[in-house]
Amino acid sequence: MASRSTDPKDPREPRGSRDPKNGRPALDDVSLAIIEQLQEDGRRPYAAIGKAVGLSEAAVRQRVQKLLDQGVMQIVAVTDPLTVGFRRQAMLGINVEGDLDPVADALTAMSEVEYVVMTAGSFDLLVEIVCEDDDHLLEVINKRIRSLPGVRSTESFVYLKLKKQTYMWGSR
Amino acid sequence: MASRSTDPKDPREPRGSRDPKNGRPALDDVSLAIIEQLQEDGRRPYAAIGKAVGLSEAAVRQRVQKLLDQGVMQIVAVTDPLTVGFRRQAMLGINVEGDLDPVADALTAMSEVEYVVMTAGSFDLLVEIVCEDDDHLLEVINKRIRSLPGVRSTESFVYLKLKKQTYMWGSR
DNA sequence: CGTAATCTTTGCGGATTTCGTATCAAGGGG
DNA sequence: CCCCTTGATACGAAATCCGCAAAGATTACG
Known part of the structure; x- marks a missing residue:
């Protein structure tokens, strides 16, 4: 299990920047x-x-555990999939007609989809896909995603090389 | 320090899927x-x-340390920046004339840029940006990125909501 | 084939860290 | 004013991490 306590539940809570x-x-x-x-x-x-941070060891431990339980953060190993396997990776821009949420939820449920974000701009959704090979990628995009009800159009950006990947927004 | 051994060096090695x-x-x-x-x-x-995995504790420890030193993986806390701060986040599609690398390197050097990937498709580069607020975002895109030599055009996708973010390509 | 050189795994012992629990202080309600 | 919840600290026991030296495996070379 990723976390050490109560089951993760649904991480998509209405978690705004401040608790109202x-x-x-x-x-x-x-x-x-x-x-x-x-x-x-x-x-x-x-x-x-x-x-x-000026806290006791136990206090830090409790806070970390809560942050994990709440889904605010996760502590994981991250890699460049292109480096680790010989996989195909791509970003997909998607345009939707009607409600975005059902489409986003369907995409979220796919194991090949690692990243789903709603955006403003010429795409409604951006999703990142990690696949075994070209056939797999083609199947996911053409068979599974384009056929989702509500999906009007998609545009693919196949990854050639990952140049940077960090998680240090805090330190600067 | 993020890692426990020799200095991180430049993570951008020619790390192919197989050692030549x-x-x-x-x-x-x-x-x-x-x-x-x-x-x-x-x-x-x-x-x-x-x-x-069928290995002794010490062996695992050494392998993990090597993977970290080689930059193959990193063990970090990941969050949704939109949740954690009141920041603005966006994906930028960029078109470049001439060599991609200098532009990609310049982007990589910016602290606001978390993610840089070269792609095939109607964009040459996709970069993810994390900013403090709208002013900051505007400054990064219009002043710092659009003025980079070689950048022909950019298109912005401001993040509205992060729906999924995982790193489990291994488990399926 | 040997054998040297290199890399990897393993087996410890001691230092460090984690973990559970108990205790204490600071707010809300009722 | 008391009860109940939340969050921090203290602390001892158990588990984990870490460095090191020996053993094993693999490769290169004579």
Whole structure:
């Protein structure tokens, strides 16, 4: 299991930047600082984090666990799939007629889809796809995605080379 | 430090799927299995991973350290920036005239740029940007990126909502 | 074939970290 | 004013991490 406690539930909560009730930000400065620490090294010990953010080891541990349970962050290994396997990867721009959500949910349910985001601009959705090979990619795009009800059109961007991939928005 | 050993160096090595010399894949099945374990839980203990992949704790530890040093994978906390801060995030499609690499390198050097990938299709590059606010986003796109030599045109897709974000290509 | 050289795995022991639990302080309600 | 919830700390026991030296495996070469 990715997390160590209660089942993950649905990570898509209405989690705004601030909790409307009780006014406090959903994430205070300390939690932000903890996340920054873990963005640098996901395995950094709780005691070291505590020293950096001014909290006891146990307090850090509890906060981290809550952040994981709430789905605010996940601690995982990330790779360049193109490097690791000999797979095909692509970004897909999608235009939808009618409600976006059903389409987005259907895409989210596909295991080959790693990333789904609603956007403003000439595409309604951007989705990233990781596949075994060309045949697999073709099948996912042409058979499974283009046939989804509501999908008006798609445009594909096959990945040639990943140049940068970071998660350090905190540190700058 | 993100990693525990020699300095990170430049992560952009010519890391193909297979090591040209000595023919063996850069990543054997065991390392793949280790990565899969860490994709589920980046903090899973080495002993547990060893039991899962059939290796001793020390062997797993050394392999993980090498994978980190080589830049094949990173173990980090990932979040939805839109959730964590009140930031603006966008994907940018870019068209370039001439050599792609200088432009890609310049983008890679920008701290606001989290993701740079070369693609086939109607864009040459896709880059993901994380900004503090609208002003910041505007400045990065219009002042810093559009003025890069070689950039012919850009198209922006401002993120409205992140629906899915996973790193589990291994487990299916 | 040997054998050297290199790389990988393994087996420890000690230092460190994690984890569960108990305790304490600070707010809300009722 | 008391009860209940939330969050931080303290602390001992158990598990984990880490460095190191020995053993094993693989490759290159004579």
